[in-house]
Amino acid sequence: MKNTVVIGGGPAGMMAAGQAALRGQQVTLIEKKERVGRKLFITGKGRCNVTNASDPEEHISNAMSNPYFLYSSIYGFTPEDTMAFFEGMGVPLKTERGKRVFPVSDKSGDIVKAMEQFVKESGASILYDTAVTDITAEKGRVKAVVCGKRNIPCDSVILATGGLSYPATGSTGDGYRLARKLGHSITKCYPSLVPLKVKEKWVESLMGLSLKNIKMSVLLKGKEIYSDMGEMMFAHFGITGPLVLTASRYIDDKTDERPVIRIDMKPALNEKELDARLLRDIKKYANKDFKNALNDLLPQKLIPIVIMLTGIDESKKANSITKEERARLLKVIKNIELTVTDTAGYNEAVITRGGINVDEIDPSTMESRLVKGLYFAGEIIDVDSLTGGFNLQIAFSTGYIAGTNC
Numbered sequence: 001m002k003n004t005v006v007i008g009g010g011p012a013g014m015m016a017a018g019q020a021a022l023r024g025q026q027v028t029l030i031e032k033k034e035r036v037g038r039k040l041f042i043t044g045k046g047r048c049n050v051t052n053a054s055d056p057e058e059h060i061s062n063a064m065s066n067p068y069f070l071y072s073s074i075y076g077f078t079p080e081d082t083m084a085f086f087e088g089m090g091v092p093l094k095t096e097r098g099k100r101v102f103p104v105s106d107k108s109g110d111i112v113k114a115m116e117q118f119v120k121e122s123g124a125s126i127l128y129d130t131a132v133t134d135i136t137a138e139k140g141r142v143k144a145v146v147c148g149k150r151n152i153p154c155d156s157v158i159l160a161t162g163g164l165s166y167p168a169t170g171s172t173g174d175g176y177r178l179a180r181k182l183g184h185s186i187t188k189c190y191p192s193l194v195p196l197k198v199k200e201k202w203v204e205s206l207m208g209l210s211l212k213n214i215k216m217s218v219l220l221k222g223k224e225i226y227s228d229m230g231e232m233m234f235a236h237f238g239i240t241g242p243l244v245l246t247a248s249r250y251i252d253d254k255t256d257e258r259p260v261i262r263i264d265m266k267p268a269l270n271e272k273e274l275d276a277r278l279l280r281d282i283k284k285y286a287n288k289d290f291k292n293a294l295n296d297l298l299p300q301k302l303i304p305i306v307i308m309l310t311g312i313d314e315s316k317k318a319n320s321i322t323k324e325e326r327a328r329l330l331k332v333i334k335n336i337e338l339t340v341t342d343t344a345g346y347n348e349a350v351i352t353r354g355g356i357n358v359d360e361i362d363p364s365t366m367e368s369r370l371v372k373g374l375y376f377a378g379e380i381i382d383v384d385s386l387t388g389g390f391n392l393q394i395a396f397s398t399g400y401i402a403g404t405n406c
């Protein structure tokens with residue numbers, strides 16, 4: 001009987017282990033932590049956005065690195081297959097805004113439980129609290145997995161140790177070291193889908209403020225590299241929220257030129273319409289202080305900042321605002337700029353961008369092109385996607401392909 005060891009009890013490793021065991025292999029899943037699926041448990045703010053109910057083509061077009069590499073796996077185990085898998089495991093699902101799929105219970109624990117149950121019912125065994133420290137190979141083929149002093153001989157190894165983000169969940173980049181030792185190259189890794197730190201100290205005063213229906217653009221060397229509408233939030237160190245996480249994917253490492261985030265507070269109004277609106281409000285509050293004239297237009301917390309950025313005296317009466325000052329105000333409302341100094345790092349990153357070089361993996365089997373019997377699955381590979389359930393689908397699809405081909 002073929003012996004397979006799966007390293008890493010995340011969604012990719014659990015899917016791979018269960019599939020390999022269903023084929024009659026003797027499978028051991030080794031998990032460093034005392035429980036499997038620690039990261040899976042915190043996904044989707046504890047609700048687990050398990051996949052996206054869009055077609056495979058849309059999943060591939062949402063992939064930010066190496067989309068073509070994902071063709072065989074996403075078509076081999078589709079989003080529909082993921083949904084059928086969980087429904088079949090007794091976890092009813094629902095589809096929300098943006099085709100995001102969640103368990104009806106809104107409990108990620110149900111997804112973790114179903115996956116662990118799948119592994120066990122398929123006949124694989126799980127070693128908890130056990131870290132793999134080495135993989136040995138002989139004559140270009142895997143030979144054994146080493147956990148400290150323990151040697152586990154095997155015919156195949158599926159490496160599914162995840163990336164570097166949220167290291168407390170167990171993803172600390174061990175797999176990169178194990179693969180590198182066997183000759184694999186790792187592309188440059190970055191924290192991605194991550195909050196951003198900014199230079200402007202005044203953001204501290206806005207902590208907790210959430211802005212909805214704004215337009216955010218990322219500018220690099222003055223050129224727009226990303227723009228979208230949506231929601232963001234201010235934090236003590238900078239900015240976060242859905243728009244910011246997506247924007248972060250477009251920001252590389254520390255470039256010489258710092259990226260600038262531009263916020264348009266009123267994207268639904270063009271300059272002429274916004275000017276008319278400003279005039280209306282100024283007229284309505286003619287005898288009030290200028291700062292009070294903005295109450296209908298902007299969130300309270302933001303008003304002192306906007307006024308500070310315009311340089312207009314806040315105690316000036318609204319009816320004494322000049323045309324030039326109104327133009328300055330309009331410009332600030334449509335162009336609040338923040339200079340990105342860094343990301344919030346791996347501790348806060350939803351995913352790691354970068355990983356095992358896809359040129360060294362056969363996309364139709366997930367087998368290493370360098371070492372026979374070595375397979376990869378999940379976030380450890382240099383593939384990543386945007387938010388919306390796409391990253392878990394990558395884990396399930398690549399895990400399925402590795403588990404059915406090892």
Ligand SMILES: Cc1cc2nc3c(=O)[nH]c(=O)nc-3n(C[C@H](O)[C@H](O)[C@H](O)COP(=O)(O)OP(=O)(O)OC[C@H]3O[C@@H](n4cnc5c(N)ncnc54)[C@H](O)[C@@H]3O)c2cc1C
Pocket residue numbers: 007008009010011012013030031032033036037038039040042043044045048049050051130131132133160161162163165166169170171172173174175349350351377378379380388389390391392393395
């Ligand atoms: C806060 C947060 C929210 C997220 N929400 C979503 C979401 O809603 N939808 C979505 O699609 N994606 C989401 N993601 C991304 C998603 O969780 C990951 O893409 C996915 O978990 C990757 O799966 P994986 O199995 O490849 O790796 P992981 O889930 O990281 O699992 C790797 C496992 O390997 C184990 N391991 C590591 N080293 C060793 C070793 N040496 N020996 C043994 N075991 C080892 C780790 O302990 C870990 O259990 C979220 C991520 C975060 C951080």
